[in-house]
Amino acid sequence: MKDEEFERLLKITRIKLTTTEREVIKKDVDEILGYFDKIEKLHVERKPAYQPIDVPTRMRKDAVKKFKDPSLLLKETETYNSYVLGPKL
Amino acid sequence: MTGYIQEFKDKKKPSDYHARLISELEDANKTFRAFLAFKNDSKSNEDGMPFSVKSNICVKGTETSAASKMLKGYIPPYNATSVERMLDKKFGFIGETNMDEFGFGTFGINCETPARNAFDEEYVAGGSSSGAAVATALIKYHVALAESTGGSIATPAALNGVVGFTPTYGAVSRYGLIDYANSLDKIGVMARSAHDVKEVFDTIRGRDEYDMTCVVEDIKAEKRDTLFVIDDLMKQADERIRDEFEKLLSKTEKMGYRIERINSDILGKAVEPYYIIAMAEASTTLAKYTGFKYGFQYKQFNKHYNEFFKDARENFGTEAKRRIILGTFIRSASIKDRYYSKALMVRRMIIEEMNKILKKGFIISPTFPIMTPKISEASKLTPVQNYALDLFTIPPNVGGFPHISFPYSYMDGMPVGAQLIGESANDHAIIDFVSEWEKHFDYKFKHNLGAL
Numbered sequence: 001m002k003d004e005e006f007e008r009l010l011k012i013t014r015i016k017l018t019t020t021e022r023e024v025i026k027k028d029v030d031e032i033l034g035y036f037d038k039i040e041k042l043h044v045e046r047k048p049a050y051q052p053i054d055v056p057t058r059m060r061k062d063a064v065k066k067f068k069d070p071s072l073l074l075k076e077t078e079t080y081n082s083y084v085l086g087p088k089l
Numbered sequence: 090m091t092g093y094i095q096e097f098k099d100k101k102k103p104s105d106y107h108a109r110l111i112s113e114l115e116d117a118n119k120t121f122r123a124f125l126a127f128k129n130d131s132k133s134n135e136d137g138m139p140f141s142v143k144s145n146i147c148v149k150g151t152e153t154s155a156a157s158k159m160l161k162g163y164i165p166p167y168n169a170t171s172v173e174r175m176l177d178k179k180f181g182f183i184g185e186t187n188m189d190e191f192g193f194g195t196f197g198i199n200c201e202t203p204a205r206n207a208f209d210e211e212y213v214a215g216g217s218s219s220g221a222a223v224a225t226a227l228i229k230y231h232v233a234l235a236e237s238t239g240g241s242i243a244t245p246a247a248l249n250g251v252v253g254f255t256p257t258y259g260a261v262s263r264y265g266l267i268d269y270a271n272s273l274d275k276i277g278v279m280a281r282s283a284h285d286v287k288e289v290f291d292t293i294r295g296r297d298e299y300d301m302t303c304v305v306e307d308i309k310a311e312k313r314d315t316l317f318v319i320d321d322l323m324k325q326a327d328e329r330i331r332d333e334f335e336k337l338l339s340k341t342e343k344m345g346y347r348i349e350r351i352n353s354d355i356l357g358k359a360v361e362p363y364y365i366i367a368m369a370e371a372s373t374t375l376a377k378y379t380g381f382k383y384g385f386q387y388k389q390f391n392k393h394y395n396e397f398f399k400d401a402r403e404n405f406g407t408e409a410k411r412r413i414i415l416g417t418f419i420r421s422a423s424i425k426d427r428y429y430s431k432a433l434m435v436r437r438m439i440i441e442e443m444n445k446i447l448k449k450g451f452i453i454s455p456t457f458p459i460m461t462p463k464i465s466e467a468s469k470l471t472p473v474q475n476y477a478l479d480l481f482t483i484p485p486n487v488g489g490f491p492h493i494s495f496p497y498s499y500m501d502g503m504p505v506g507a508q509l510i511g512e513s514a515n516d517h518a519i520i521d522f523v524s525e526w527e528k529h530f531d532y533k534f535k536h537n538l539g540a541l
Contacts (some may be wrong), residue, residue: 010412048433056304
């Protein structure tokens with residue numbers, strides 16, 4: 001993988017690597033992609049199997065169901081007047 | 090045997106049985122690190138058969154971190170459906186078990202404090218459901234809820250000498266599972282006997298309005314008389330494992346089974362498409378961990394969101410970062426056809442090939458191709474060397490077929506396991522095979538914590 005492509009991936013995945021991690025992961029990525037390249041030699045024309053079994057479309061009723069204790073959900077966040085706080089845009 | 094669940098019910102127990110067991114486990118955990126958290130509610134089914142839950146399955150009120158720094162401190166406000174069903178049947182929850190971070194690993198060592206093999210703590214426990222297997226090998230009366238994506242139940246079960254069952258994809262609800270790869274994840278069971286596996290499987294399976302992929306209801310028990318051995322896969326196993334496995338085949342012949350050796354080129358090529366699919370899906374499932382909800386809270390809200398997310402996501406371990414980067418690359422528009430789309434087509438081919446074989450019989454193989462390595466040895470393997478070791482467990486996982494690992498021998502004091510694969514929804518048949526095997530073979534356990 002070219003260095004520019006690796007840098008692009010770090011940017012879009014928002015992953016920050018230390019110098020050591022960068023060296024190790026870049027080398028691993030090249031080795032793993034080389035391993036994956038074996039799949040190119042397979043001649044296969046099939047419908048892609050997104051799931052191992054057929055999953056019929058089945059929808060839940062579009063009905064409001066109250067969570068027993070909503071305060072428990074907010075416990076996992078920092079809040080201000082019941083609004084969830086996040087980073088600035 | 091009737092199983093440990095029934096034996097436990099029949100035994101007279103002290104009223105503080107769970108508290109005593111947890112106290113023993115806290116001590117054992119200093120060596121084996123099977124548990125990441127113990128229950129903190131002393132009132133829940135105190136006299137019930139103890140069960141543990143892998144740390145990527147939500148248990149209300151108990152830290153569920155998937156052994157990650159990213160989810161450290163995450164306390165789910167609800168139970169996974171499988172946990173809820175266990176509690177309804179009066180099983181008693183005791184704690185959350187150790188694992189590779191988010192399920193990314195073969196040996197259980199991709200985490201801060203790896204679990205250690207119950208037979209010898211210098212050796213790996215296997216992964217990713219490392220703690221579930223070690224807990225099952227340590228505790229006499231106990232069953233474990235575990236999870237498999239590419240072999241995470243079978244491998245640790247084999248390495249710790251317990252029974253590890255992965256059901257047909259879609260037979261058990263995944264609601265409440267911290268997902269790794271949605272089209273591959275299955276919640277399954279570990280226990281000390283096939284009888285217990287069946288009882289737990291029947292407790293947790295069945296439709297769930299919260300998981301639209303949970304659609305497999307009619308579970309069969311259609312016995313097969315032929316056991317297929319895939320020679321292309323066998324060639325890749327170590328010689329000692331191959332030799333020992335031949336002895337198992339001879340024993341099954343004496344039990345009345347016919348052994349048929351076949352070649353299958355495509356099953357020998359399942360590892361690459363599996364990892365392509367798994368990484369592509371993992372890179373999307375991990376996108377929700379951003380440092381301001383679930384577990385780790387970064388709280389530096391004055392930072393711009395790009396900087397904020399980058400800083401927060403530093404908490405992912407090396408293997409998780411590797412999979413996010415690779416998975417994102419594989420899904421890129423310009424690359425997708427070369428890797429991801431092709432892998433999905435190969436998956437279809439694998440399913441077709443396995444369906445053909447499994448209509449006529451079960452597939453049997455060793456569970457793991459090498460002798461259990463020491464932790465120090467496994468740490469030196471490259472990712473590709475690591476992935477290649479999943480060659481036996483990946484075909485049933487990539488195709489969603491039920492499979493079960495069971496102990497069949499002991500070499501150099503360590504257990505070795507074999508894996509049996511059945512047709513989709515024929516889960517009861519493979520469990521019944523292991524029940525039959527248990528009439529001919531006694532499992533060995535070095536520990537019996539909580540014995541009565």
